Amino acid sequence: MSNASKLQAGVLRLYRPFLWLYPAEFRDEYRRELCLAFVDRWREERTLVGLLSVWFHAIFGIFYQAPREHYHMIVHDLRYAFRILRKDLSVTAAAVLILALGIGSTTLVFSLANGLLLRPLPYPQPERIIAVTESSPKDPNETTQISFPNYFDIRARARLLDDIAVFASAQWPIRGEGSAERVPGASVSDGIFRVMGLDPLLGRAISREDDLPSGPKVVVISEELWQRRYGRDPHILGRTIQIDEDRSTIIGVMPAGFHFPDRAEFWVPLQMDPAKAARTDYFLHAVARLKPGVSMEQATSELESLLEQIHRENPAVNNNWIARAIPIRDFVAGSYRKAVITLLVAVGLLLLIACANVCNLLLVKASSRVREIAVRTALGATRRRLLRQLITESLLLGLAGGALGVLLAYAGIPALLSLIPVNLPLWMNFSPDSRVLAFAVGVSLITTLGFGVVPAFGSFHADLTDSLKEGGRGGMSGTRSKFMRHGLVIGEVALSVILLAGAGLMIRSFLALRMQDLGFRPENVLSTSLDWPESRYHDGPPARALLARLTSEVSSLPGVISTSFSSGAPLDDGWGRIFTIENHPVDLKDMTFINHIVVTPGYFHTLAIPLLQGRDFTENDFDTPHIVIVGETFAKKNWPNESPIGKRLRFGPPKNNEPWHTVVGVVADAKHGAYKGEDRASVYLPYNPDITPNVLLVRTAGDPLLLQLALRSRIVTLDSDIVVSRLFSLEQIIARVSWQDRFLTVLFTAFAALAVLLAAVGLYATISYTVSLSTHDIGIRMALGASASRVRAMILRQGMTLAAAGLCIGIVVAFALARLLKTQLYSVSPNDPVTYIAVPIVLILVAALAAFLPTRRATRVDPVIALRHE
């Protein structure tokens, strides 16, 4: 090779790689020409400047032209795709709608996941915020609050924490300026704002001095409370606000949107004395901020060793509990994680079904396009070009479906949230953000690959020469296409069976939950929390007189059957205490909690809880305290084979000075603390000079909700300083405490219904297509004397064979997957026989309908016309 041609080859080696910037078709067509022209041009120049300018020109030209070539091609493909899609408007509309349902549902559930699990919490560097919990070594996953002295000691000793704080949230009545209202707030230790990483908008945060047991009455309020009650008064600092009985000075206003915990609108110092607080009173939540760079494991191991140390120093209260650090996200949202993931899986299956459905639709369409593709191939279109064209079409479908799906998701979020009867914590934000949009786009693209590529490749396998022949039936060569279409339908049916089985289990579980025997009759009972000014109605005779007046006022309302008071509404109360049975001392480590319920006489009557032994409380018991009524199971467990009447028990840790309480009666077990799952045993105490119950329970003759207004106005007329809140029927309370189960069941059922519908549509479309392909065969059969019913049976058999295959696969997979639902299920086994009998029945009925409809068309085939078709 001469030097000149060597040089030329070298120059081309440098030039050629730039051509990769062009679309493949352009490159294939003009690569050689471009190279030749470039070399010629290069040879023309003799000077270095000239050569440089040729290079510059050539490279600049490519960088300028290549994107334009891409653009031209995309525009061309899009135009063509639009034309094709418009031509087959019904198929296009069906595909877009199916995709929109699939992508929309997926995006909707992802918005939930995003709001709960992904969107950063609204605090600076949220990854450094942890919750500090204690848990029993018996059940390390069951975490609990911590006690004040433990917090106090950890705060003094922890080296890996920037700060630690404790809080107890509650609702307090706010009186004074404006109407009295009950507002969520929190008693907090001084570190809370430092841990959450936010400074007040106005004024100052709670200081360590404020938090001393003898500290001043101060409060920090939320921006929203400042707005609502004080119209953003700029001189708010220094004003006082009456929270329950205390007048507290407002020292700060937090920035808008800060509501930790949950929906708190004000924060008062806890002002607890570590010397007086019990080390076993676990009623405070603790949060802490890690020092930069400290991991969860490091924090946990420090906390563990600190708590061990504390236990060693205080052997009397050593219960062997362990301390743990958990990410704040898990603390506030951990309980939703499983449900959200379950829903994501469910909706993912639905999306797969939608994909399979559209894929099937396109396969049928592809077979009618084989001629078009053959013609284009004959005219010189490359495979790559055609593939690109087909994928562009799918992409258009996918994006149209995605766009419509996102709109559906937007519209669906409010509908979804309306299923939730409780006020969610304010940090939860489900409005779609860029992450949700990116997800929707991603899902649309992946979906496009899922449904678009198979039919696109399939199109090439057709026999082109055959397709071009006059009258060629075309179609992706018979068996392969049929195999694929049938496979897809079987897959769709199988997936829908999985969802259906899941929904069946959820429904069974939800019904079991709602039909459980609560031990009392929740129908027709209204419940409300009352907060009266304690200065006027302090515990003892004044409060007793108030309850008597309230009872007589309320009882005089029409339709009221009975009235009583309790320290907590049934199913919505968390007051638990540990206890000791006389003569049966138990180690602190092995103590269990009971529901500690203080009631007025008539409580058991109002809730219809039967008295089994002994006597009910009477008004006289107010002055003869230290008696209890216990639940049946509690009695049997603690005094087996003997009468519990006259036996004694004591509340609190083993060694204390609390008085012994004598059992005077036994009632049937009634759920009080937990609606779902195992409830603690219940011990009832009569109201007494120390404790005045403040939840009013009213049994009515008719709908209790009709009494709401009258009840409220009667109470406020009695004393306008009494704050009436949480006015719900017990059935509403049940709906509130079981909303997650209902939510999950409703959504799961909706997805399953959609899935079955889509699978049925898929089956219907496939059988219809088969019928249209076999018009000829049907014609011959009928000409040979086959009866219409025989032809119908033949086609129905085809459809049912597909459905049965899908059903078998689906049932097996569902059976294997169902255990994943186990934690979501209540008193229903994942292998619940009722579900696994009902699902096939539902599916077979739907499939039979979907397969039957096309048979009617088949038997209308006129043999003469069918045969002439040949």
Place this chain on the structure above:
Amino acid sequence: MRPFLLSRDTFHILVALADRDRHGYSIMQEIAERTGGEIRLSPSTLYSAVKRLLEQGFIEELEERPDPEHDDERRRYYRLTKTGKRAAMEEARHLEKLLSDARASGLVRKRA
């Protein structure tokens, strides 16, 4: 309304093909010569334009080589089609009209 709107490069390519069929490099050369080196198309600009002109039917690719002796057999030759010629003529007339308008308004000096 103008029936065609030709870009400068496109017009030059059509003009270069007006007298005879040429291959790509020959078009580039012709344009450079005609404009005294003022306009030098890069290969990429040329072939993008050629592709568009082929699609529009203004030029066509020749099956056989017109000048076998001087020809590199691998090169593709292009010819102006009737449509292409019409388009170029239309454009030329338009430019002429534009020039005469400019002269009439005194913007451009009249030729002696």
